[in-house]
Amino acid sequence: MTKCSERGFPRGETGLKEWEQRVTQPTVRGGGPSPFIFLRGETVPPSSPCPSPIAHPCIMKLKTTTIDVHPTEKAIIVHYDVEASLLGEDGEAMLEEKKERQKVIRLRSLNTCSDLDTLCRDIISQCRLIHPSRTAELKQLLYYLQNRKEKSVGNGGGIATDPLNASFDATSPSDVEANLNCLEDYIELLYEDTSSKVNGSGLILQLCRNPDNLEEFSENDVMLSALARVLREDWKRNYDLTVNLLYCFYCFSVFTKFHGVIQERRLGSLCMEIIEFEVTRRSQWLEGLLPDSAKRLSSATSLDAAEEGGATAISEGGAIANKSEEGTKRPNSQEQSDSGPSRKKLRAALSKQNQLLRVSFYLLLNLSEERAVEQKMVLKGIVRLLLAALDHPEEGQMTSELATLSLTFLLKLSVFRENKNEMAMLGLPRIVSPYLVWEESPEVPNITLRLLFNLSFDSGIREAIVRAGLLIPIVAHLGVEKNQHQALCLLYHLSVEDQVKSMLSHSDCIPMVMRFILSSSASSTPKMELLALAINLAANKRSAQLICGEGGQGLRLLLKRAVKQQDVLLMKMIRNISQHDGPSKQLFLNHVGDLAMCLQRTHMPESEEFVLECIGILGNLTLEQIDWKAILEEMDLLVWLQEMCCARTTEDDFLLEVVIWLGTMARDEEAATYLLQNGVLQNVLTLLNDAVHYLIDLMNDANAQVAKLCDASLDLVMAHDPTWSGKVREEKFRHHNGQWLEMISRSLAAGETPSPDDLACSSLGDDEDSIRQQLLDQAQLFGSSTPSDDCLSTTSDLDDLPSTSRKSVAKFGGFNS
Structure with missing residues (x-):
């Protein structure tokens, strides 16, 4: 017979134990009958204490509403309402309150061979919340549970609120399912040998994975003290034990309200100590990859050492104990035969160590929600430890999960200047370079790009990124839709440097940027970060020639799109192209009329910034082939120029571009004479009086x-x-x-x-x-x-x-x- 749950209500609820003790006693203080009258069902705690229970009896009514199956467990959930009425001296209800409750009936022994009719009768006989009239409905739910496929229980159906889907592997008896009623037995196992501690911690971990139990566990000082004590004393002895214990506290760290449980026992400092030890151990293990260290690795069985109280194979400093025999050196063939098992043992050790580092870093990441706690971690060297953990990505020494977590932690820390300086000093661009081409998980390159972008505001780090050879891998991510935004922003920062502009002209960056700009829909403007990168690239002469394309096809398409959409940023890009002497400037001969037409009153765009860029482009066209006089006459721009030079309301930036354009046209003798005869240059000369005042004010400028x-x-x-x-x-x-x-x-x-x-x-x-x-x-x-x-x-x-x-x-x- 399947045994139903003996608890009708959540165990962690406040005052439940005291309530159970009160309702099991037939009398109250002072004698007499119990003031609680139960019309049907089991005892239910009232929502608030009843004042003067003898004088004012409280009537409790239970009404079952729905019956449903548990989403992840083999259990039935009974939803019911509790109606509490406080009666006065005349028997009338003085105060009424209604509260929704639920009861979980766990059916752990339910299988395909279970007799559903017998099971239904047992449930109804033991749980008075289900009326016999609902037997058919209950049987249907049991049939569903009996045939439902079990989902993966890698995380026990519990804690899954972390952003990176932390599903750690815990070590516990595979054929034993933890029972909340046996918690004291599991705690007793923590006082026995190492294998018992591993089993006990694994069973407790199963219970901790259920968030509903954390409230009650946070008040269980006996359990928490036992877990913290074993972790503090035995964390060097066994990886499985350490992972189980840290994972238990990780479950608490997911919720901010339980951070005090961890901080009171100073487990954050202990985690830092564990990570420091493991990082040192890892660097010394990796020395075992050398041929002359095969014998050391064959004896490095420290993962399960000291299970029976013996000495560990790892010294306090983390060094692998070398128990190789003294004497003559083994033959080379023997060394090669040992290298296979040694490498296998090393990979197994690194796999367990990665799991330990992951749960440790996750615990610290959750605790770092508080700024004060994060500052303490930084002072203890969390940045150095994270980079040390990332420094060995080859030979299967790094998992995607650990890499994602470490990079995310660094991303969180990189927003502060002090952390950014430390990352630069420790050589972060070189360390994270392998993760830009990480193929096992798409999240790793994305987070790496975001981290480098946060750091790229510093000119020294921008140089370090270029020296580390990251430019080509970053450009390659322009073709990955998920990473395109981060790659564009990072390349924009890097393109501020003239050296980078020149290097990008020898990559696939410019063809990809042009394809993105021209392939966007005609009704929408390209992304701002894309245009910002294009503007910087156009400032380089070789890049400008590549943008113009063969026969000026690229320049023609850009101008057509910019004029049609009145795109100011595209015009800034074209203006940068126009400043380079050589073939690229000659291509503008076919577009001078189109640019001048934008200055006509009938065709002038609404955006003054767009007009400003058009004037700037015309001012850069110092070409002898252009007949400026004919353009001024045909486009009727002379009157407009006179107004711009005389108007007192004209913006200084606008007026400056007009003066530069007049200087460009004055290089042509016919145009200069034409401007002089029509009084345009005289208006410019009057501006010099105002210019002297500006010069006097700027004579003492800080620059x-x-x-x-x-x-x-x-x-x-x-x-x-x-x-x-x-x-x-x-x-x-x-x-x-x-x-x-x-x-x-x-x-x-x-x-x-x-x-x-x-x-x-x-x-x-x-x-x-x-x-x-x-x-x-x-x-x-x-x-x-x-x-x-x-x-x-x-x-x-x-x-x-x-x-x-x-x-x-x-x-x-x-x-x-």
Whole structure:
């Protein structure tokens, strides 16, 4: 006879045990009958404690709603409603509450030979929630369970909420199914020998895989303390035991509310210690692949060592014990005969170790949801450990699951600058290079590309990626639809470097990019990252020629698509192509009219940025074959140019491109004469007055190159326009002697007379304007900001003066101090 579950309600529910004890007693405190009246079914806890149970009895009504099968187990689920009514002194209901509940009836011995009629009678006799009138329905459900094919139980039908589908293999008796009622027996096994500990931990793991049990287990200090103690004491002795114990705590780590169970027992630090030990052990095992280490590997049976309390074959430092006999060396034939078993043993050891590392890293990854915990892991070297685990992908030493997990963990850590710097220092691009061409799982290359993209914001890492030879594998992923987005973004970052632009011109990158751009539907624009990469590639001369294609076919298709869709990014790409002298620029002769037509009032696009790019392309076409005068007359662009140069509302960027285009057209004598006769160039000259003000403002810019260019431009203005000479000289003087002038101004504002030291032996008046004028006369300003030879010699003689004299001269040293 199949035994039904003795529990009618979840064991982990709060206050259930106390409730069961109360309802099994016929009387309550103070004597008298029980205040609980059960109309049908089993005892059910009320939703809230009943105040004054003697004075206010509580009536509980049970009503079965539906009966269904368990989705994964051999069990029947009975859904029922609990109606609780609190009666007053007059017998009327004072308070009513209804709650949905369910009862699981497990049928573990159900098989194809079971008698369903007998089983139905047993279930109905033991579970009063099912009325005899529903016997036919119950029999139909049992028949379904009897013939249902069992699903894979690799993860026990339990924890499956992790993002990477963590289904670890646990070691437990294959013919024994864990029973929640035998939990104390399983805990007792943890106090016996190693094999018993493995069996006990495997059975407990079966229960932990069911999320419904975790709430109750989190309050079971005896079980948790026993698991933590065995893990802390015996993790070096047996891989299967260590994996089972870590997997139990991993089940808790999936849920944030149970992280305290792990942190209270400091299991995070223990995991770091285990990973450190295993990574060191792995590097020493791999030395056994050498021919002279075959004898060491034949004796490295540390996986199941010390099962009976003997010494482990692995030392505390992780080194493999070498028990080879001393004496003469074996013949080469004997070494070759040993290499086969040694390699088999090594692969078996690495397989178990990969499983241990995987569950350890998963546990830490779940705990790292808290930023403070993650920082502790970083301080303990989690980045180094992850890279060390990834550093041996050959010889079957790495599984796709472990690689995916390690790369995901690194991806999570890479968003912080400190972690990024450590990854760069440890040579991450070289270590992850094999995973870009990983064929066993498509997830591995995808995560690798995302990781490299996060790091590619650093110029040093971009250089490291190129040095590691990753450019061609990254380009190859453009053809993989799942990895295309990540590859485009990464190549865009890399193409910022001029060296990479040149290298990409010798790869399949440009043909693939052109195919993606031109193959997209006419109604939609290509992806932004695709166009951004194309813009960078067009800045290289060889790449621009490849984009134009044979006979300019590529350029013609790009221009046609850009004008039709008014695509600003495509026009930026074409503009970069137009800046290269040579064959690619000559191809624009056939498209000058189309570009100029975009500037006509009747054909002008709505987007000002698109018009700006068109003007920029025309400004780059410094070709003698172009008749600019004819274009201006035919397209009626002269009036538009005059308005652009005179309008005060024109944007500076727009106005700059117009001026550059006018300069390009002025290279043609006929066009220059035409522009001059119609007053366009005069309008441009009036813009220079405003330009001087900008130059003066930018003369003190923080960018040294900008300040130098503005200084040189102001020297030209001073040489050709005397009206600006005095103002520019005064502004330069203020800049170089600003601190001294501020001190003098404060003294004059306070009504004080500057001291002789402040005036440096100069007979200056009390008036500030006269002071400034005399200073300007003594400053000996030069026509250029670059000091002359005489001035350099004068300033170099400052070192020969006494300290007091040197200080006074420095105040009036002019612009070259």
